[in-house]
Amino acid sequence: MPFETLDLAREDGVIWCTLDRPDALNAMNPQLVNDLHGFFDELASDRDTRVVVLRGAGRGFCAGLDLKETGGGEEADRSIQGGLRGQRHIAELSLKMRRLPQVFVACVHGPACGGGFMLALASDLRIAGESARMNAAFIKLGLSGCDVGVSYLLPRLVGASVAAELILTGRFVTAERARELGLVSTVVPDDALETEARALVADLLATSPLGLRLSKECLNASLDAGSMESVVAMEDRNQVLCANTRDFREGIRAFLEKRPPTFSDS
Numbered sequence: 001m002p003f004e005t006l007d008l009a010r011e012d013g014v015i016w017c018t019l020d021r022p023d024a025l026n027a028m029n030p031q032l033v034n035d036l037h038g039f040f041d042e043l044a045s046d047r048d049t050r051v052v053v054l055r056g057a058g059r060g061f062c063a064g065l066d067l068k069e070t071g072g073g074e075e076a077d078r079s080i081q082g083g084l085r086g087q088r089h090i091a092e093l094s095l096k097m098r099r100l101p102q103v104f105v106a107c108v109h110g111p112a113c114g115g116g117f118m119l120a121l122a123s124d125l126r127i128a129g130e131s132a133r134m135n136a137a138f139i140k141l142g143l144s145g146c147d148v149g150v151s152y153l154l155p156r157l158v159g160a161s162v163a164a165e166l167i168l169t170g171r172f173v174t175a176e177r178a179r180e181l182g183l184v185s186t187v188v189p190d191d192a193l194e195t196e197a198r199a200l201v202a203d204l205l206a207t208s209p210l211g212l213r214l215s216k217e218c219l220n221a222s223l224d225a226g227s228m229e230s231v232v233a234m235e236d237r238n239q240v241l242c243a244n245t246r247d248f249r250e251g252i253r254a255f256l257e258k259r260p261p262t263f264s265d266s
Contacts, residue, residue, distance in 0.1 A: 003035035007057065013205045014051040015043075022058025027066035028115045033090055040096040047265075050212060051204050053197050054123060055107040062116025064137050065090075090115060094122040094149035098220055101213040103204055107193045108175075108184065113137040114147070121153040124216060126183065127197060129190035132175040134183070140170040156223050157183055208247040209265035214238040 009016040017039065019026035043049060056062055097104055106120040109129030114137040120126055136154070139145035145167035155163040158181045166173065178184045188196045204212060218234055225231045242248055247263045254261035
């Protein structure tokens with residue numbers, strides 16, 4: 001279905017999802033939040049889409065919460081119940097992204113602040129344009145610096161010390177520092193972001209569908225695992241599942257015949 005604030009381009013196995021509020025630097029107003037929820041809910045039952053590329057229209061990825069429309073006016077619901085409902089509605093976006101079987105690739109250029117930073121962190125892979133500037137903006141607004149899953153995701157990507165610096169100060173991270181920290185895997189000129197993303201997507205789509213889904217699931221679960229033994233048990237289960245598919249047998253034949261495999265998710 002069409003979404004008012006999202007521009008979706010569907011290709012074989014991939015959806016290019018562009019946040020489409022360029023005049024507001026793709027800031028998250030209620031409509032954009034609802035559209036993202038609707039899109040993610042559709043993905044939960046979409047077996048044809050294996051990769052989702054998130055990007056922003058215009059001059060930036062996402063400038064965070066749109067304070068002109070959300071939470072900044074006197075008419076906002078100030079009750080504890082209303083505040084919790086609104087807070088959780090936004091935070092659940094990061095939870096859905098982690099649960100979904102599709103691999104999310106964030107193409108970040110310009111500002112990725114607050115909620116936009118969350119969308120980048122909750123993605124499985126991140127590449128940046130040279131103009132990218134990211135921050136946990138919440139503390140600069142008089143809020144706690146820990147919001148919408150960022151205090152869970154960020155330390156697991158950059159370590160506790162750097163995460164504390166960024167969350168407690170709201171400092172911006174440039175594209176180059178993000179690469180040094182391992183926050184993004186690649187930095188390219190802004191106009192090369194799509195080319196870089198397409199090369200990454202091609203590598204993702206060259207894998208077996210089940211193998212890719214289980215790899216995302218296992219990577220995320222391993223971050224919370226209490227021991228190496230529990231991780232190895234999960235890896236063993238996934239390998240046995242994959243080894244009993246036609247795709248595994250096709251992968252072996254293709255390797256021996258020195259050709260690219262043709263996977264069918266079976």
